[in-house]
Amino acid sequence: MFSKACEYAIKASIYVAAQSLEDKRVTLKDIAAEIDSPVAFTAKILQQLVRNDIMQSTMGPTGGFQIEKSLIDTIQLAEIVHTIDGDGIFTRCGLGLKKCNAKKPCPVHDKFSVIRDELREVVGNISLFELASGLYVGLTHIKR
Amino acid sequence: MFSKACEYAIKASIYVAAQSLEDKRVTLKDIAAEIDSPVAFTAKILQQLVRNDIMQSTMGPTGGFQIEKSLIDTIQLAEIVHTIDGDGIFTRCGLGLKKCNAKKPCPVHDKFSVIRDELREVVGNISLFELASGLYVGLTHIKR
DNA sequence: TTTAAATAGGACAAATTTATCCGATAATAA
């Protein structure tokens, strides 16, 4: 469904958000340990998220990553997915055809449109706050 | 969503099915040309489909691929997907967690379960006959 | 001011997926 990079991005964002709710900044190492991901690879992904204003980073000692508290409930899962994987998953033809649309559809067009729309609707309406609170209260997990 | 190999497999199966409905056997070259896919790569994929009894092949002149006519409406899209990509798309956690289930869910578990179930339901209930007839009557296309 | 702890980012490596090449094998038809 999502690329591995995107999975890491989502998990990292949820963890950073949960910590930010407590005004805690977290280091790259923490994040990688918490979501069970390769450190250096995770660093690249976090950089993308920072460049796209999903989160903020601070260099130097006491540095790390955090998400502006007031924005946590305005960031939707869709923004993270879009930043890392683009919008292919929401728009791409199920059979990979370049020219597939309602007028000249591929054989699975109609049925897959429904699923893609539902996916778009779902990830477009889950906020980072919702995801992070579930983690915070121990209702969900994120590691392995 | 699906791997490229799986996309080729689906398109090839639809084309072969449509031709088989007219009792026409088709060659590898025909298939690759018709679905705009690399010939040799397509050959590998077709071999997998043959080994899994999705279609049949005949060597030698007048040889090629076909699907037993009486079985075309019993083969569901799910079987093709399963043969090439396995069942990961139906079962895998949205965040790639090994131990994600209703008791100890990942943050997106519930919402993604719905989508995966719907996907499973859809591909489990589209028959090759349905897909091939759409192509046959020119309602759908499969190339580019 | 120096040191240490943190992210930034370029270059490179491994793994996986996608794609190609070529000889072997099978089967039809002349």
Add this chain to the structure above:
DNA sequence: TTATTATCGGATAAATTTGTCCTATTTAAA
């Protein structure tokens, strides 16, 4: 029986994704 036309399948290559390494840069604290 031979030539031709197919698929089969192993080896290899290219492309993409995933992952690593190392140095530079920034910044807080001693």
